[in-house]
Amino acid sequence: MKEQIAKYCRDLRLGSRMSEEYDKIEAATHEEFLMKLLAVEVGHREVARTNRLIKSAQFDNVKTFENYDFTRVSLPSSAPVEMIRSGSFIQERQNLILYGPSGVGKTHLATAIGVEQCRQGKEVKFYRTAALVNEIIEAQQQGRLAKLLKTIEKAELLICDEWGFLPLSHEGAQLLFQVVSACYERKSLILTTNLEFSKWATIFYDEKLTAALIDRLVHHSHLITFQGPSYRYQHSSINL
Numbered sequence: 001m002k003e004q005i006a007k008y009c010r011d012l013r014l015g016s017r018m019s020e021e022y023d024k025i026e027a028a029t030h031e032e033f034l035m036k037l038l039a040v041e042v043g044h045r046e047v048a049r050t051n052r053l054i055k056s057a058q059f060d061n062v063k064t065f066e067n068y069d070f071t072r073v074s075l076p077s078s079a080p081v082e083m084i085r086s087g088s089f090i091q092e093r094q095n096l097i098l099y100g101p102s103g104v105g106k107t108h109l110a111t112a113i114g115v116e117q118c119r120q121g122k123e124v125k126f127y128r129t130a131a132l133v134n135e136i137i138e139a140q141q142q143g144r145l146a147k148l149l150k151t152i153e154k155a156e157l158l159i160c161d162e163w164g165f166l167p168l169s170h171e172g173a174q175l176l177f178q179v180v181s182a183c184y185e186r187k188s189l190i191l192t193t194n195l196e197f198s199k200w201a202t203i204f205y206d207e208k209l210t211a212a213l214i215d216r217l218v219h220h221s222h223l224i225t226f227q228g229p230s231y232r233y234q235h236s237s238i239n240l
Contacts, residue, residue, distance in 0.1 A: 014041060017040055017041055017044040018037055018040060018041050021037070021040045022037055025037055025040075049121060050118055050119050050121075053118035053121070053122070053123065053124065054115060054118045056123070056124075056125075057114055057115075057118060057123075057124040057125060057126050058125070058126055058127075059111050059114060059115070059126045060107070060111075060126070060128070060161070061111065062111070062115060063107075063108045063111040063112050063115065064112050064115055064116070065085060065112045065116065068105070068108065068109065068112060069105065072100075072104055072105060072226055072227050073105070073109070073224060073225075073226055074224065074225040074226070074227065075222075075224055076222055076223060076224070078222055079096070079222035079224065084096075084109075084113065084224075085113075085116065086116075087113060087116060087117050087120065087122075087157075089188060089222065090117065090122065090156055090157055090187075090188045092220070093185055093186065093187060093188055093220060094188060094220045094221065094222065095188055095189040095190065095191070095217060095218075095220055095221040095222070096110075096113075096188075096189075096190045096191070096221065096222055096224055097190075097191050097193065097217065097218070097221050097222070097223050097224065098110060098190065098191065098192045098193070098224050098226065099193055099194070099196070099223060099224070099225050099226065100194065100225055100226025100227060101194055101226070102194055104226040104227065105226060106161075106192035106193075106226055107161050107162075107192055109224075110126075110159050110161060110190045110192050111126065111159070113157075113159075113190060114126055114157060114159050114190075117156070117157050122156045122157060123154055123155040123156050123157075124155055124156070124157045124158075124159065125151075125152055125155040125157070125158050125159065126159045126161065127158075127159065127160055127161065128161050128162050129160045129161065129162050129163045129164070129165070129166075129176070129191075130162065130165065130166045130168075132160060132176070132179070133168055133172040133175065133176055134172075135148065136148060136149075136172075136175045136176070136178075136179065137169075137171060137172055137175060140171075140175065145175075149178075149179070149182060152179060152182070152183075153182055153183070153186070153187070155187065156187055156188065157187065157188050157189075157190065158179075158183055158187060158188070158189050158190070159189075159190045159191075159192075160189065160190070160191050160192070161192050162192060162193070163191040163192060163193040163195070164193045164194070164195035164199075164200060164203045165193075165194070165195075166203075167202070167203050167205070168203060168204060168205075170205060170206070173203075173204040173205065173206060173209060174209065176213075177209055177212065177213050180213055180216055180217065181216060184216045184219075185219075185220065189217065191217070197214055197218075200213070200214065
C-alpha cells in the first residue's frame with residue numbers, strides 16, 4: 001500500500017515527502033489528518049522555494065540577522081531596525097545605501113536583508129559591483145545585454161556590493177548607469193560602499209553621469225552609516 005501511495009504522490013507531483021510522513025501523523029479526525037499532511041507538503045515546498053531563491057541570488061556567503069550586531073550601525077529615523085529586518089522598504093521601492101569603512105558589517109547586513117527577502121518569496125540578485133560591470137560589458141559585446149537586463153529587472157531587490165571599490169571604464173560606467181536607471185522607481189537597490197558621494201566622480205570619471213546617478217539613487221534612499229574598526233582586523237591573529 002505504501003508503494004501505491006508513493007506512486008499516487010508522484011503522479012500528482014506531490015513529491016515524496018507526503019508518502020514518507022503520512023504514517024507518522026497523529027490525528028483525531030480525517031480532517032485533522034489531512035490538514036497536517038498538507039501542512040507537511042506546504043512546509044517542504046516553502047523550504048525548497050527559499051533554497052532555490054537563495055541559490056539564484058548568488059550571495060558570496062549566506063548571512064542572516066542571527067546575532068547581527070547593530071551597535072555599529074547608525075540608522076536614520078526614516079529606517080528603523082524593524083523596517084530593515086522586514087524589508088518593508090522594498091514594497092515602497094526605496095533604496096538603502098550602506099556607507100562605512102571596510103570590515104564593519106555592510107556586506108553582512110546587505111546579505112541578511114537579501115536572505116530574509118528570499119525567505120519571503122522575493123527574487124533577489126547579489127553582485128560585487130565590479131563583477132556586475134564586467135558581466136554587462138561582456139553581455140553587450142556578445143549581443144545579449146537585453147536578456148541580462150531582463151534577468152536583473154525580474155528581481156525585486158538588487159544588491160551591489162563594494163560599490164566604488166574599483167574605478168570603472170567609461171563603457172562600464174555608462175552600462176552601470178543603465179542598470180540603475182532601469183531599476184529607478186521599479187525595484188529596490190542596496191549599495192555597500194566606503195566612498196562618500198563627493199568622491200564618486202573619481203570612479204565614474206564623468207561628472208554629469210555621476211550627478212545623474214546620485215540623483216536617481218538618493219531620491220528614494222535611506223543612508224545607513226557604519227563606524228568602528230574592522231571585524232576582520234579585530235579577530236586576526238596578526239598584530240601590526
